[in-house]
Amino acid sequence: MEFRRINGLPPYVFAEINALKIEARRAGIDVIDLGFGNPDIPSPAIAVEKLAEAAHNPKNHRYSASKGIPKLREAVSNLYLRKFQVELDPETEIVTTIGAKEGLSHLMWVLLGPGDTALVPSPSYPIHIYAPLFAGADVRHVRVGNDPSGEDFFAHLVEAWESVWPKPRVLVLSFPHNPTTTCVDLAWMTRVVEFAREHEVIVVHDFAYSDTSFDGYSPPSILQVPGAKEVAVELYTLTKSFSMAGWRVAFMVGNAEIVAALTKLKSYLDYGTFQPIQIAAIVAMNEASEYPKEVNEIYHHRRDSLCDGLARIGWEITKPRGTMFVWAPIPAPYQEMGSLEFAKFLISSAEVAVSPGVGFGPGGDGFVRFALIENEQRISQGVRNIRKALTRL
Numbered sequence: 001m002e003f004r005r006i007n008g009l010p011p012y013v014f015a016e017i018n019a020l021k022i023e024a025r026r027a028g029i030d031v032i033d034l035g036f037g038n039p040d041i042p043s044p045a046i047a048v049e050k051l052a053e054a055a056h057n058p059k060n061h062r063y064s065a066s067k068g069i070p071k072l073r074e075a076v077s078n079l080y081l082r083k084f085q086v087e088l089d090p091e092t093e094i095v096t097t098i099g100a101k102e103g104l105s106h107l108m109w110v111l112l113g114p115g116d117t118a119l120v121p122s123p124s125y126p127i128h129i130y131a132p133l134f135a136g137a138d139v140r141h142v143r144v145g146n147d148p149s150g151e152d153f154f155a156h157l158v159e160a161w162e163s164v165w166p167k168p169r170v171l172v173l174s175f176p177h178n179p180t181t182t183c184v185d186l187a188w189m190t191r192v193v194e195f196a197r198e199h200e201v202i203v204v205h206d207f208a209y210s211d212t213s214f215d216g217y218s219p220p221s222i223l224q225v226p227g228a229k230e231v232a233v234e235l236y237t238l239t240k241s242f243s244m245a246g247w248r249v250a251f252m253v254g255n256a257e258i259v260a261a262l263t264k265l266k267s268y269l270d271y272g273t274f275q276p277i278q279i280a281a282i283v284a285m286n287e288a289s290e291y292p293k294e295v296n297e298i299y300h301h302r303r304d305s306l307c308d309g310l311a312r313i314g315w316e317i318t319k320p321r322g323t324m325f326v327w328a329p330i331p332a333p334y335q336e337m338g339s340l341e342f343a344k345f346l347i348s349s350a351e352v353a354v355s356p357g358v359g360f361g362p363g364g365d366g367f368v369r370f371a372l373i374e375n376e377q378r379i380s381q382g383v384r385n386i387r388k389a390l391t392r393l
Contacts, residue, residue, distance in 0.1 A: 005134055008133070009130070013340055013356055013358055013359040014035070014036070014355060014356075014359050016340070016344070017035055017343050017344070017347065017353055017354075017355065017356065018035070018036070018353075020344060020347045020348070020353075021033060021035070021347060021353045024347060024348075024351065029351055030351065031347060031351050031352070031353055032351060032352045032353070032374055032378050032379075032381060032382040032385070033353045033371075033373065033374065034306075034352060034353060034354050034370045034371050034372070034373065034374060034379070034382060035343075035353040035354050035355045035369075035371060036355070036371065036373075037178070037324060037325060037355075037371040037373065038245060038371075038373055039239070039240060039243045039245045039324070039373060040373050040374070040375075041243040041295050041298055042243065043242060043243050043244045043247065043284070044242060044243075044244075044283075044284050044288035044291045046283055046284070046287055046288050047242070047244070047280040047281065047283050047284040047288060048280070050276075050279060050280040050283040051276050051277060051279070051280035054275070054276035054279040054280060055276040057276075060274075060275040060276045060279070061275075062275075063271040063272075064271055064272035064273065064274070064275040064278060065096075065271075065272050066263070066266045066267045066269075066270055066271055066272045067095045067096060067263045067266065067267075067272070068094070068095065068096025068251070068272060068273075068278060069272075069275065069278050069279075070090065071282050072096055072278045072279075072281060072282050073090035073091075073094040073095075073096065073251075074090045075281070075282045075285040075286055076088070076090075076094055076236065076251045076253065076285065077089070077090045077094060078285070078286070079236075079285050079289070080221070080223070080236075080253065082289070083210075083221075084220075084221040084223065084224050085224070086221060086223045086224055088223075088253050088254075089256070092256040092259065092260070093229070093253055093254060093255075093256050093259055094251055094252075094253050094259065095251065095252050095253075095259050095262055095263045095266065096249070096250070096251055096272065096273065096278070097235070097250045097251060097252055097262075097266075098248045098249075098250075098270060098272075098273055099237065099239070099248035099249070099250050100206060100208060100235045100237040100239065100250040101127050102248070102250075103235050103250055103251075103252045103262070104127060104128070104131050104172075104204065104206060104235060105127065105131045105134065106262060106265055106266060106269065107131075107204060107233070107252060107258070107262050108131040108132050108134065108135040108137070108170070109134075109135050109265060110258075110261040110262055110264075110265050111135075111169065111170050111202060111204075111258070111261075112132050112135040112136070112137035112169060112170055113135060113136050113137065114136040114137070115137075115166070116135075116136075116137040116138070116166075116168075116169045116170075117137060117138045117139070117140055117164060117166055117167070117168040117169065118132035118137050118138070118139050118140070118168055118169065118170040118171070118172060119139075119140050119142050119157065119160055119161070119164075119168045119170070119171045119172065119201075120132065120139050120140070120141060120142065120172045121141075121142055121143075121144050121153065121172070121173065121174070121177065122141035122142060122143055122144065122361050122362045122363045122364075123144065123179055123180065123357060123360035123361045123362065123363045123364035123367075124141075124172075124174075124179075124360055124361050125174060125178045125179070125206070125208075125360070126359070126360065126361070128172045128174060128206065129141075129361050131172075132170065132172070137169075137170075140160055140164050140168065141361065141362050141363070142156050142157050142160045143156045143362075143363055144156075144177065144180050144182055144363065147182075148181070148182055148183060148318065148321070149182075149183070149184065149185070149188070150175065150182050150183070150184040150188050153182065154188065154191060154192070157171070157192075157195070158195075161195075161199060161201075167199070167201075168201055169201060169202060170201065170202050170203075170204060171192075171196065171201050171202070171203050171204070172204050172206070173192070173203060173204070173205045173206070173222075174205065174206035174207070174208060175205070175207075175209075175219065175322075176209040176212065176213060176219055176320075176321070176322025176323045177322075177323070178208065178209070178323055178325060179325055179327050179355070179357065179360050179364065179367070179369040180327050181320030181321070181322060181323045181325055181326070181327050183213070183217055183219065183320075183321045183322045184220070185220060186220040186224055186225070189220050189222050189224070189225050189228075190225045192222070192225075193222065193225040193227060193228045193231060193232065196231040196232065197227065197230060197231055201231070202231060202232070202233075202255075202258065203222065203228075203231055203232040203233075204232075204233055204234075204235070205221075205222040205232060205233070205234045205235070206234075206235045207219070207221060207222075207234050207235060207236050207237075208235070208237055208239065208240055209240055209322050209323045209324070210236060210241060211240065211241035211292035211293075211295070211296055212240050212241070212295075212296055212299055212322055212323055212324050213296070213321060213322040214296075214299075214300050214303060214319075214320070214321055214322070215319075215321055217321040217322060219322055221234060222234055222254075223253065223254055228254070229254050229255050229256070230255065231255070232254050232255060233252050233253065233254035233255050233258045233259065234252070234253050234254050235250055235251070235252050235253075236250065236251050236253060237249070237250035237251070238250065238281060238284060238285075240295075240324060241292040241295065242284050242285075242288070242291055242292060242295070243291075243295050244281070244284065247273075247277050247280075247281065248273060248277075249273060249277060249278070249281045299324050299372050301376055302372040302374075302375070302376055302379055303319060303320065303326065303372060304319070305376045305379045305380060305383075306326055306370060306372065306379050306382075306383065307319045307326060309379070309380060309383035310328070310383060310386070312383075313383065313386065313387040313390070313393060314331075314390075314393035315328070315331050315386070315390070315393060317329070324371060324372045324373070325369050325370060325371055325372065326369070326370040326372070327357075327367055327369055328354075328367060328368050328369070328370060329366060329367055330342050330366055330367065330368060331390065331392075331393055333390075333392035333393065334390070334392065335366065338356075338358065338365055338366075339356035339357040339358045339359075339364065339365050339366060339367060339368055340356040340358055340359075342356070342368060343355065343356040343368055345389070346368075346386065346389065349389035350382070350385040350386045350388070350389035350390075351385050352382045352385055352386055354368040354369060354370055354371075355368060355369040355370075355371070356368055357369060
């Protein structure tokens, strides 16, 4: 049969690593999984209790509101005011999405079509690349570069704008950045907003790691920039902050016209997240507002355990200031292998799973990504296994 949209998709390289991991575990090998960024930290207990309570109420079994029930949108409005000093109108500037990936993907449907162009960081979280492509648009990759403050990326952004025709309609961003862990400050965001206003481009900021930061760094919301609502929307999610990955609760906030456009499309596509989940998410944001700090502290210790351990065996990696990942250049004696073969080597020889950088698009090869999804004891065991495997260090 002939299919649409999926024929041009490359092989999903992460699936190769996952298959090797499953094969090894079936053979009785205890693979330490630092690959897929699937949070292992429990969700807030108070939210779980509220979910169970709400699920027992038959009234909550009916269709819900596609844009999210009012109190849920009020809760995220209060969160933005509390955390970022940003005022959001729950009626016109917030729409609930079934996770950030769903929100981003459908947003591209209303912003882009055949003949349009989007600028996307490279390397990048895969959906940032493929959501514009699914909408029929062209994608131009903008190299993130090696500067952890984002200066390289901004210079490359300006270069890309000047060289691309037709001029891009959308700029996709996500800071702190997955996979490179690049972090930017509010001054950097201000420059982006000024750039977007000058060039009449829409900025879509995926703020997945809004609460995952270390060493005194505090990730800025793009909406903290005066005038940002004229050109920008932001995706905020409970996935990492509240460790509620499987719940699929996120929000698109910001420019009222764009929010209205996505809301209209979604009204044709879904009836919203299961209402007990929405009710529990309200409780998480209102009554467990300190929980993201607890989650962040766990990731902080795991980051130090991994980076310090690898440094002791001769694999020096700059500690990230944000995200739940570590972006690691392949050690020099193994660089010729490339990221996919090196990741396969770590599974077979060190019994450790990581994500190959090539899976994140152009610019990713030469790196592997560690996800901080195992406890410190398991991470330490993984480092010991890697030390035995990397005999050339």
